[in-house]
Amino acid sequence: MSILLEQFSSLCAIAPTSKAIKTLQPLCNRSGITLFVPDDLENFTPNTVTYKGKLSQHLEEIWSQYQGIIFVFATGAVVRLIAPLLQDKKSDPAVIVMDEAGENIVSLCGGHQGGGETLSRCLAQELGGKAIITGASASLNLPGIDVIGKPFGWRKGKGNWTAVSRAIAHQKPVAVIQEVGSTLWQNHLPENHCFQFETRETEAQVIITDRAVEINPQLSQVLWHPRVLWVGIGCERGTPQNVIQEALETTFKEFGLSESAIAGLATIDIKADELGLVELATEQNYPLKTYTPEELNLVRVPNPSSVVAQEVGTASVAEAAALKVAQASELVVNKQIFKSDQGAVTIAVARSRNEYIGKSGQLYLIGTGPGDINQITPAARAAITEADVILGYGLYLDLIHSLQRPGQIIERYAITEEKKRAERAISLANWGLNVAMVSSGDAGIYGMAGLVFEELTTENWDGKTPAVEVFPGITAMQAAAAKIGAPLMHDFCAISLSDLLTPWNVIKKRLMAAAEGDFITSLYNPRSRSRTEHIKIAQQIFSKHRPPDTPVALVRSVSREDEQITLTTLQEMLDHPIDMLTVVIIGNSSTRQHHHWMITPRGYLGFQP
Structure with missing residues (x-):
């Protein structure tokens, strides 16, 4: 599966011409992107889906089915097509517009929350084109404030996202109040960013917390909730989901915590099939972690219970499970007991140092x-x-x-x-x-x-x-060979002369075997400041099996600005500078030099090495 689909669960493209189809089809085929074409082009190529009638009608039918839509149309035409369908940037798909050749790829709508900017960049790399990003954050080399937590699985809370984004675009100071969650994003901002991490005295604020915070209407504030809170749960057998849910909601409200910061649920293994608990985890998309009594008994808790120990073999379920799964030493909320006619529930909450991202890396x-x-x-x-x-x-x-x-x-x-x-x-x-x-x-x-x-x-x-x-x-060997002609046209090998990871006696055996076997040989890491003799010994070994005029190429910093190419011979190769950035290619017995080219015959013209 293409990496495009790792972030975008569903993508489609709309191509109105045969040239547009030719540009997009290879990408669509390998990436699983649905390619729509008008019905008059249905015989042009396989692996496409045709639509009949007006595109505007077809677009209305598929609008909510795809996370991103790629148009090969004029920008103005796309604007008119999508205008009646746009509702909210939280739910609208990302819209990309590109020319027929894939040279210019524009993120038109849904750039941040819809992932349009990332999608346009990925398409540009796949198609060899240029991503056109017009958002203010991109021009400042900043991530959108409404997507900074996305890689870490944070959940967006309340706030005036437009106002805070506007403040960033105008480079006004924006206070960041981060109480929980990874700070990795802070460490990789450009030097000219406007975020303030040591003050709250600004009109625009980004609050990153696991608390239930009320937005101040006098300020421009937004909330992010990293998923750091693990909820330990114990309950009587048969307790329904609504009772467990009510107990959880009551606990979080009483202690001022945000349910958006919940990472998952944890309990004892005998509750793995507890219907109400399983239903709650499924409905809220929470992971449900379970532990044996023996595992829970190893966790020190503030409120052990001998009654619970007699019933399930451990003195604590909720508290021990919360601490265990969060790998924490203390609880945010000690166990709270809730009883009703339908069952009893115990809730405890612990905070993990690392947030739960919720996806596989x-x-x-x-x-x-x-x-x-x-x-x-x-x-x-x-x-x-x-x-x-x-x-x-x-x-x-x-x-x-x-x-x-x-x-x-x-x-x-x-x-x-x-x-x-x-x-x-x-x-x-x-x-x-x-x-x-x-x-x-x-x-x-x-x-x-x-x-x-x-x-x-x-x-x-x-x-x-x-x-x-x-x-x-x-490889450097391939790139170097391409610069000097066709030296690798017969059997060849590569040998590193660095003995940091390979004993020198082993390297010598490989050099002797390559020389005796008449292999074209590429030498990596030929000489360093402290290792100057290995290349000399290599030259001596090859000189025993090949004539002095055997062509040798010394290619330094291949394909970089300071590239240097030297064509020489086996006898004279040590008269030229050689260092760690140099690839040395030693020809075999049939390799020849022709002007500034190094050529090894393959044998098509009758000559065999």
Whole structure:
């Protein structure tokens, strides 16, 4: 499934011409997007859905069925078509307008809450076009205030969202009062942001809380509710849903808590089939966590009960379950007991340090190629743009800066922090975020993919959660070969001369085997400041099996601004600068140099190596 569908549960596109169909159909086929075409084009191509009559009538029929609608029309025509259907930005689909070639992709409506800005960026990366974003927040490189909590599963509360968005657009100071929830979003704002984190003396305020807060009509305020509150519940067998619901509502009202901040419910395992509890969890889309008496007995609670212990084998259900699931040491609300003619309910509430996101995270292992952003695959570019978090070595992040969008969490690591990087990526994905781990070249060739998979297996990964997708990239070896002609046209291999992870005696065996086997050989990491002899030994090994005039290419910083290409020979290769950014390609016995090109015959003209 395409990553476009990870955020958008249902998308459709409307193409009125054969050229528009040709542009969109490959994307629609691989992404599961429904492609509507007028009935006079039904024979033009398969895998489309035709509509008859006026488009305005068809649009009215499908308007509420899709989360996003992509039009290949003139912007003015789309404005007239959708005008009668627009009701509220909370419920209207995202509307995208693009030209027939997919060169300009406009987020017309539903840019923030509908996800139109993200969708237009993803489409631009998939189609090789340009996303046209006209929102004020985007121009300030800021996430929309009405979407900052979306990656973390926060729930929107009351407030004047338009007024606060206007204050941000005018760059007026906006106070952020964050009592709970992740502050990661704060750490990745542009330098010129208008948010104030240490004062409340502003007319515009963003309050991030698990409390039930009344909006001040004299101020421009909005509420976000991170899902940090876990509700422990015990009840008599057969207690109906409405009684449990009433007990929960009464507790939250009495203690000034917001039900929007509820992460889920927890109880003892014998209540896993309690109908009223299951119905409540299902109706409100709450996870229901259950624990054995033995697990609950290990939790220290303020109000243990010997009566409960005799009945179910543990001295506490509600309090212990709440503390256990929240991994907390104290309760926000000690147990409250509610009795009625229909049953009895016990409620306790604990606050988790981390909010419940409510979805499974994704791990995108991305190869960004050798450095030229145009050499990154469309799928990889879309994954980078769509991700909540991007992790990588600082240099690699700089190279993909233009693919990043406002609101993303960007974490930079030193080149020696690979393990730390992998652990962090897995942790964030397990939490529920979509994480892009970028490597230069191909992530699976001397990149981060192998280490991430190794770390996952040590954590007893089930192979499914978090979901992992690998996006291949052009390796430095491939890019270097393309710059100098066709040196890899026969059997070849790649060998890294770095002995940080591989013993030098093993590397020497591989060099000798490659040299003796007449493989075209690409050497990675040929020389560092502290490791200067390995490349000399490699040259000596190959010189025993190949003539001195064997062509050798030295390609440094391939596809980057400071690219340097040197064509030389095996005998003279050490007379030229070689460092960690250099790829060394040593030809085989048939490789030839022709002017400024390096060519290995494949054998089509009769010559065999």
